Amino acid sequence: xxxxxxxxxxxxxxxxxxxxxxxxxxxxxxxxxxxxxxxxxxxxxxxxxxxxxxxxxxxxxxxxxxxxxxxxxxxxxxxxxxxxxxxxxxxxxxxxxxxxxxxxxxxxxxxxxxxxxxxxxxxxxxxxxxxxxxxxxxxxxxxxxxxxxxxxxxxxxxxxxxxxxxxxxxxxxxxxxxxxxxxxxxxxxxxxxxxxxxxxxxxxxxxxxxxxxxxxxxxxxxxxxxxxxxxxxxxxxxxxxxxxxxxxxxxxxxxxxxxxxxxxxxx
Numbered sequence: 001x002x003x004x005x006x007x008x009x010x011x012x013x014x015x016x017x018x019x020x021x022x023x024x025x026x027x028x029x030x031x032x033x034x035x036x037x038x039x040x041x042x043x044x045x046x047x048x049x050x051x052x053x054x055x056x057x058x059x060x061x062x063x064x065x066x067x068x069x070x071x072x073x074x075x076x077x078x079x080x081x082x083x084x085x086x087x088x089x090x091x092x093x094x095x096x097x098x099x100x101x102x103x104x105x106x107x108x109x110x111x112x113x114x115x116x117x118x119x120x121x122x123x124x125x126x127x128x129x130x131x132x133x134x135x136x137x138x139x140x141x142x143x144x145x146x147x148x149x150x151x152x153x154x155x156x157x158x159x160x161x162x163x164x165x166x167x168x169x170x171x172x173x174x175x176x177x178x179x180x181x182x183x184x185x186x187x188x189x190x191x192x193x194x195x196x197x198x199x200x201x202x203x204x205x206x207x208x209x210x211x212x213x214x215x216x217x218x219x220x221x222x223x224x225x226x227x228x229x230x231x232x233x234x235x236x237x238x239x240x241x242x243x244x245x246x247x248x249x250x251x252x253x254x255x256x257x258x259x260x261x262x263x264x265x266x267x
Contacts (some may be wrong), residue, residue, distance in 0.1 A: 085264060087263055089262045144257075146172050147245060149243065150168050151240065152240070166181070203257075207219070212266060
């Protein structure tokens with residue numbers, strides 16, 4: 001028998017087997033047992049489809065409700081901001097002492113009426129104002145040469161223990177930062193972003209921190225840099241102050257310039 005005949009016979013055998021299997025499946029499908037099994041599969045598929053549709057609808061509704069709640073909350077916050085009260089202002093006029101609560105008072109030199117501080121040491125300096133605020137808006141105009149500057153808030157003095165606070169602002173090379181001194185291991189987060197043109201005087205950047213509820217927003221020159229959830233029950237209120245310091249261990253003189261520190265309290 002030739003090879004070609006063998007192949008033909010093999011194909012015929014396979015086709016016969018397939019036809020036989022197909023007839024057996026048709027007979028089973030038409031039987032009561034087959035019909036019941038296929039009905040059960042159809043029911044399971046229908047239930048699965050309905051369940052998936054219900055879950056998708058519930059998810060969409062939850063997202064819509066969340067968006068509506070966020071919109072309502074922001075509408076309330078914006079309304080409160082329209083009625084906030086200025087509770088502190090410091091324009092750092094020449095000849096006015098700059099009091100440092102935790103060290104020697106600052107002795108800046110002035111360029112075009114704007115104070116400048118040389119920052120030769122490591123660590124941070126906070127100029128607090130004996131405030132105890134929950135929801136607030138704070139602004140300061142500042143610029144830095146190798147240093148960092150911004151706003152510290154929710155400050156909590158723990159005596160001999162480590163003080164707790166948050167801080168947000170700008171560092172060198174168009175970076176902004178968030179410092180968390182409430183965390184068990186203090187964290188210092190830096191992000192790089194090109195800042196918009198400054199509305200402040202001359203070369204100063206306008207830093208703005210908004211704190212309402214557990215939400216913090218940082219703006220630089222009117223542009224939102226970040227929005228962060230501060231989920232610390234113990235950090236509901238505290239003092240607010242101008243914050244600056246040396247950004248690295250690099251050698252050389254680092255300076256910071258600042259003006260127009262203002263704090264408003266939300267009703």
